[in-house]
Amino acid sequence: MQEPAIASIDLAPVALAGPDAASDGLRLDQALSLLAQAGWQPPPHVARHSQAWLQTVIDGLCDLSSRDALTGLANRRQFEAAIAREIDRVARVGEPALLLLADIDHFKKVNDTHGHAAGDVVIQAVASCLQDCVRPMDLVARVGGEEFAIILPNCPPAFGQTVAERIRLKVAHRPVAIVGGQQLHVTVSFGGAFAPQWVRSLTALWSERADQQLYRAKAEGRNRTCLDMPPQTSVSAEEKGLLFGNFTPPEASEASGHTGDAPITTP
């Protein structure tokens, strides 16, 4: 049995002969202080500088670089990787997927009236509210200052509005406590679009469509959901029944024997 290729990458002998060399060459100190700042603890019972220990450091760094520092949500980097994967999956599998963009309404007013610390608390509260409302398979990301994105794989178009509204109402009904005992009522606007099924497309086009809907939600008065619905290409059984009701297509053998006059579509 052949060893998997990854096993041949042996970290141990490279630069870890002495702890100092490791620290200098790999900038471990900097990595460890970044991780400590994010609340990371070195694993107990694992020898410092061992390969297993290094692995946990790398894992910690990967996690750190894919999360938003303020909210702990996926950051823009992780979001972009995830949306690129999802659009390719939908193109191949045809399963519907919804992208929701959420923007906190009148956020500038929160900052201006209550200060930036309060603004941060509001962002954190909305973030945890969004995260609470979704399935484990969904990805919630903070993609801008007060802007969030949610990727919902396997979300049928008929459910889109309900799902988005449920999240929107949850945010609206959960007041945010800020310093000084004050409670702020925060609302979000949602814009959403479904990934194009069965066709290859670009993530930029998908998010552009969602963004246009977010713009519409804002223009129509905020605290609402606007979705770009996919073209209704499905043909129901009832429609088919009527379509073939009075018309009998030529015999299958008759048709298949003479299909040669169509230009062959190159694959």
Place this chain on the structure above:
Amino acid sequence: MMASMLATESPPVQTTRIARTVAVTSGKGGVGKTFFSANLAAAISRQGLKVLVLDADLGLANLDVVLNLYPKITLHDVFTGKAELDEAILAAPGGFSVLLAGSGLVEYSRLTPEIRDQLHSIFESVKPRFDVIIIDTGAGISDVVLHAVSMANEVVVVATPEPTSMTDAYATIKVLAAQQGREQLNLVVNQVTRPGDGRAICNQLQQVVERFVQSPSGSPPRLTYLGDIPQDVSVREAVQKRQLVLELHPGSPASQGLVQVATRLLARTPVPH
């Protein structure tokens, strides 16, 4: 004098004409859409009109295969700035012009904003130079196809009597009515084996459309039946020889059907879209 003038290629007439723009689409692939577009163009040019076929099947273009052309310059070169638009407009065997996408340009199966804008600017700049522009779209109901159709004033949906083709044609009509507000669409039925089947399919489609489809204006779109193209061995031969059936077998039933479709299409007053 007259003869010598006719013998030389007529210079492009500077007029203020704006072409009638016709998108040919089908939903299902393999129904003979590209073959139809090319022969329709030949039939229309025989009536003395200047015709351009724009190959908008950007990902899997095969108009060049149908016409047996080996273009050195394609839309791809125009898009990438390697050639001028005029260099990419080629003379096709049937007396019309073609603007070919070039096969295998898979990157264009994604409709990026750049491609969208480039297609539009090319389309606008060729419009004043032709009487009729036929847009041959790809198969399916993708965003590239819908966008290509959206550039045209008129739409011809090509179907065959096969149930899958009829279903896809119906789905296409539904989407075009809902998304583009199309109130009038033309139907051509290809590969018809029994006389009268084409008309029956059109009636059947119209019936379902009236029951289930609404354009944003509230009324269901009207289907105009342009005619059928009979199943014909001469078509198979023309495809294999990579020639137009109108040139190879002008008197064949398929050619007669194509000429009739062209005549009916031209007789219609273009519907502003």
